[in-house]
């Protein structure tokens with residue numbers, strides 16, 4: 001990250017890394033400010049004006065006073081770049097704003113402003129800049145065939161504080177501004193047209209310019225009397241084959257402001273009125289810039305005082321890279337205006353933005369990806385393999401069918417028994433409590449839960465069933481396949497972690513760099529890893545698609561029961577990795593700094609013994625994977641070992657106490673002779689000797705550095721493993737959703753065994769919207785009833801806003817909550833039995849978790865909001881400013897009234913800000929599953945999910 005200091009030459013701007021695709025990082029960066037001086041125009045020449053400003057060098061502009069003129073004002077100004085009157089727009093683009101404009105291609109919002117008095121050349125400059133940026137954008141798209149780009153354009157004009165759509169003159173001339181928690185300020189009914197090529201884009205930009213309000217002023221015959229914003233939204237995603245689900249989305253604004261002249265310089269009448277409005281919004285812009293230039297904590301920033309600053313809020317101190325081109329008239333008659341522009345520019349230099357890569361790795365995309373995978377597998381299943389003997393296959397299938405029949409009959413009789421039992425229980429409970437009995441919705445019986453059964457005829461349930469049917473017509477074998485994939489991943493993680501640990505142990509054991517504690521730590525680590533590896537291996541034959549198809553529904557129960565019998569393996573794995581990481585931290589602490597075993601450069605007996613083993617320094621393994629994170633300072637050849645095949649990788653290390661130099665790989669035998677390691681004798685059977693204490697010291701230092709480095713690398717590696725385990729955990733949850741849906745289908749009597757196809761009844765967009773609003777309200781009410789994490793509520797609320805593809809998530813959330821509510825009413829308010837093996841979730845445990853979460857959020861109030869913001873919120877939410885525990889009082893008011901939409905919306909916005917979903921007011925759609933890690937690491941929602949899946953016997 002580079003923070004540019006005021007006046008950083010623009011040449012340096014290019015060296016700033018534009019973005020880091022693959023990482024969601026916030027970059028602090030000052031606004032890039034450049035200045036452009038135009039030549040004297042005809043009017044100025046005619047009135048014999050003289051040039052009052054001179055460009056001293058590429059970064060400095062100076063005032064040229066008249067002879068005998070007394071100057072009290074500053075005469076010299078420095079900027080990122082200064083362009084003289086002979087500079088072409090091309091240079092202004094290339095050296096001034098290009099890097100900012102092209103950030104949008106990498107998912108970083110970008111804005112380019114032109115600011116200056118009337119007739120100073122704003123429109124002239126912005127036209128050229130926009131044209132060149134469009135050229136570069138399309139060139140980039142052509143040169144990046146591995147990504148799919150989508151460009152949308154909208155044109156906005158702010159004229160007399162009214163917002164108008166330049167691409168849709170019918171939408172009226174005073175569009176409303178709306179606050180969207182995700183995207184910031186939105187313009188109601190603004191047309192956003194997707195462009196198919198650069199010609200179309202240029203055409204639409206032309207329309208915007210033609211639509212703009214232009215009038216004649218005293219200084220400019222065709223003066224732009226409004227602010228114009230041309231906004232390109234650029235989305236890009238990897239093409240199909242990469243299997244990656246990350247997309248970027250960013251907006252690029254080209255802003256041509258109205259002139260910053262004084263009212264007296266414009267004509268009277270309409271022009272004067274325009275001037276007042278223009279000045280009002282530019283004054284707010286100046287105030288915002290002034291406030292931001294003294295630091296973001298300088299109190300309230302009046303973005304909302306004008307439509308211009310409201311619309312461009314992100315570009316001013318928020319999530320965007322911003323460049324301002326200040327255009328100047330060189331004429332002496334405009335010295336005062338020019339100086340004002342330069343003061344504005346100097347202020348703007350001090351404003352810091354926090355641009356970040358807006359990466360979309362969404363739940364939806366992931367699901368789509370999985371669905372595609374399923375479709376592919378399905379297709380594979382349908383295409384018979386000609387190499388398999390058909391008769392043999394038929395025979396096998398007949399045997400399997402017979403077996404399936406047997407299992408079905410057995411299952412049927414169990415189901416009947418179970419149903420009978422449940423009905424009896426229901427009867428007795430009903431008579432006892434006189435209240436509806438909630439059944440766990442994931443028993444494997446054939447009956448629907450009472451609530452579901454009751455609502456079966458209603459429109460909502462039908463829709464839910466249809467949706468589920470659509471999603472799950474292939475569910476059983478798909479689930480088995482997914483379970484297998486999870487298990488394999490889990491096993492792989494265990495293996496890799498184990499290998500990492502082995503190396504770590506060797507490092508310490510071989511070089512005696514660890515002390516007693518370190519070896520104990522290592523021993524513990526290994527124990528933990530062994531536990532991690534004790535995952536029951538998946539029967540390999542299930543990988544074969546046909547067999548899966550044949551066994552599908554009967555085996556699913558077994559699979560799920562087995563998955564359950566592994567219990568919380570993934571959660572365990574995660575916890576184990578947590579322990580491993582803690583141990584490694586401990587180990588790093590225990591790494592010797594001065595207590596190296598080879599004291600004072602003298603070889604101790606231990607070190608001599610070590611040398612006798614002829615183990616090449618720190619090259620403790622010949623594993624390909626291990627070499628990715630283990631570096632040896634003395635074996636330069638290690639890098640070339642990456643080509644070693646996997647066979648070799650899995651072999652145990654060959655060195656032992658009696659290993660002769662002959663049996664060692666040549667590169668390793670030679671390694672100690674390398675210059676860096678000092679001269680060491682390699683006579684066979686003779687311990688290595690130090691030839692000079694200086695060399696030995698050097699070597700010790702090197703060993704120690706490398707060992708530390710290696711341990712740190714392993715730590716990083718374990719961190720990565722943890723991330724992968726988190727993803728695995730997510731996939732398990734996804735599976736839980738799918739099982740829930742499958743259950744619902746079974747309960748509703750959909751016979752998936754017969755591959756019954758449920759017609760794809762697509763709701764019309766408007767009816768889906770109505771359903772969405774209804775269902776979301778139900779969800780909000782259920783959240784409240786079940787005391788669900790407000791962080792989860794916020795995230796869900798902000799992510800799923802009624803897009804047709806949100807349907808499945810809404811259904812699943814509703815179903816999950818319905819179950820939770822039933823479960824709570826079933827177990828009542830009683831605390832779950834402690835000490836038993838059954839993990840349970842109760843109303844009281846949820847309330848406790850929510851309380852903890854509110855306490856956590858109250859603490860966040862101090863770090864996420866400044867004093868002014870807190871005060872503002874306390875006042876707004878009726879929390880006395882001098883009351884005790886006002887933070888907690890305030891937090892306790894959030895998400896309290898499920899029936900008040902505004903309250904819900906504002907609560908979500910505040911929680912989002914506190915947990916950092918919306919830096920700078922913009923919440924990029926991120927991977928939902930990666931976000932539900934609770935910031936305080938308590939993860940109530942996550943835990944609730946685990947508990948639910950455990951309760952459901954998954």
Ligand SMILES: Nc1ncnc2c1ncn2[C@@H]1O[C@H](COP(=O)(O)OP(=O)(O)OP(=O)(O)O)[C@@H](O)[C@H]1O
Nearest residue numbers: 038117118119120121122123124220223224258259
């Ligand atoms: N760098 C330049 N080189 C040559 N001519 C220029 C330059 N900049 C501006 N001009 C000319 O000056 C005139 C005024 O420029 P322009 O309309 O871009 O000013 P403006 O700042 O947008 O004014 P307004 O705020 O009134 O819209 C135009 O005729 C334009 O061609």
